[in-house]
Amino acid sequence: MEAPQYVAARVQQALAEDGRTHELGIRVDVRGDQLFLRGQVSGAEQRDRLGEVAREAAPELHLHNEIRIVEVSAPGEDEHLD
Template structure:
């Protein structure tokens, strides 16, 4: 494993274990002094917390945020299955 892979694993672990995020579904890729976050979250607040955790663990990295907010509202109406 390279140093970037170890750092990415450490950042993924931080996102999973930090009570602000407890996030398992976000991908973390480290390239030099940049970290790319990608995936889906349920709210803009959760997205901001992801960046905050990364900044707390590795403040020297520049975060490139490609995380999309996908609302998880309750379905409207009935779904018909045929």
């Protein structure tokens, strides 16, 4: 069986290099047969795509997509705090 750090590195590389994601800021943790994705993205579609790519890179693991979606305000918009 492949060492967890190698599986994590393989998934990380897939997320960085896959044309659907090109994502560098996602943390990948492997514990036993569990794969955890953590980080922040700006939309649900990107989050789902990251999960897809990770699942393809390590289909033998149970995926936990814990990536949070962060609303990004458009440039030039003032943030209004109540």
